[in-house]
Amino acid sequence: MTKFLARPLLRLSVLATLLGLSAPASAWWDYGHETVARIALDEASPAARAEVRRLLRQGELLDTPACPVATIGQASVWADCVRRMGDRFSYTAPWHYQNVDVCRPFDMASACANGNCVSAQVERNLRLLKDRTLPRRERLQALLFLIHFVGDLHQPLHAGDRGDLGGNRFRAYYSRIQSNLHAIWDGLLAERSISTPPGEARGLLSVLGRDERSGMAQGSVEDWARESWEVSRRFAYGGVLADPCADVPAEPPVITQAQIREIIPVVRTQVTRGGLRLARLLDEALN
Numbered sequence: 001m002t003k004f005l006a007r008p009l010l011r012l013s014v015l016a017t018l019l020g021l022s023a024p025a026s027a028w029w030d031y032g033h034e035t036v037a038r039i040a041l042d043e044a045s046p047a048a049r050a051e052v053r054r055l056l057r058q059g060e061l062l063d064t065p066a067c068p069v070a071t072i073g074q075a076s077v078w079a080d081c082v083r084r085m086g087d088r089f090s091y092t093a094p095w096h097y098q099n100v101d102v103c104r105p106f107d108m109a110s111a112c113a114n115g116n117c118v119s120a121q122v123e124r125n126l127r128l129l130k131d132r133t134l135p136r137r138e139r140l141q142a143l144l145f146l147i148h149f150v151g152d153l154h155q156p157l158h159a160g161d162r163g164d165l166g167g168n169r170f171r172a173y174y175s176r177i178q179s180n181l182h183a184i185w186d187g188l189l190a191e192r193s194i195s196t197p198p199g200e201a202r203g204l205l206s207v208l209g210r211d212e213r214s215g216m217a218q219g220s221v222e223d224w225a226r227e228s229w230e231v232s233r234r235f236a237y238g239g240v241l242a243d244p245c246a247d248v249p250a251e252p253p254v255i256t257q258a259q260i261r262e263i264i265p266v267v268r269t270q271v272t273r274g275g276l277r278l279a280r281l282l283d284e285a286l287n
Contacts (some may be wrong), residue, residue: 017109028155032190032271036151037076039200039275039280048279048286049175052143062144069144079148079153089214095121095149097158097166098225103235103245104275106226118158119225122149122281147278153176153221155190157182159228162245171252173239175260178252185236185267192260193194193267204272217276225279228270235266 041049044112052072060115067081068074082089098117100108112120128134128142152158157166158169164170167181174184196246198206205213219227237244239262271272 029187033076034073036274043279051286078144102160121205127236156232160232173254193264217280
């Protein structure tokens with residue numbers, strides 16, 4: 001068991017899933033978001049890394065003491081933490097996902113009305129972070145949203161679904177644990193996948209050469225969205241149904257241990273992609 005699993009918030013999230021309750025709305029839970037952010041910080045240029053840390057030291061400007069950003073781990077989940085503040089940040093709720101139908105041709109525009117989707121917010125906050133004429137508070141907030149939303153975009157069920165709230169309404173078993181497809185991918189699969197040796201940020205990177213890392217970081221935000229949507233179709237829904245668009249069975253399907261072992265490399269790749277692509281965006285904005 002990794003040190004991340006010992007954290008109280010994560011233990012509560014796992015307990016909620018074990019009891020069959022609704023999972024947290026955040027993609028990847030804390031462990032996944034932290035891993036994406038740590039990969040990005042490791043892979044960013046020294047100049048961008050220094051600028052990230054300089055901005056994080058100004059966390060008091062946010063006036064969100066219950067949601068600190070002193071570390072990259074805290075920064076990675078700030079966008080979820082502030083959602084608990086009610087009206088102050090309630091407008092950000094639709095920025096964490098885009099429900100693009102996996103049973104139709106890819107169509108991001110239909111899920112991104114008025115910029116209220118995760119892809120549009122990755123691009124928007126990248127622009128804000130680049131703009132050095134903005135107040136420090138605005139650029140810090142843009143950094144925090146960017147870190148989090150790149151992670152969200154690489155959780156497949158934040159990029160594609162079947163009209164079931166990103167799999168939240170799709171009941172399923174993770175081995176013997178009854179939950180829903182969204183919670184399984186957010187937490188149980190993510191934790192198993194990231195902690196599988198070689199685990200955590202450095203372990204995920206250790207299996208990739210420099211050229212592989214560079215290639216994985218390429219593409220546009222829309223390319224990444226389409227890729228995550230395809231992973232949702234093929235592996236999230238296709239991992240439990242022979243046809244990802246077949247009728248959902250009355251009895252919740254079971255993701256077996258054999259299926260879990262097949263999906264683990266997919267989840268590890270998604271988390272690594274998110275970290276490497278975030279590093280590229282940080283370099284672009286902060287160098």
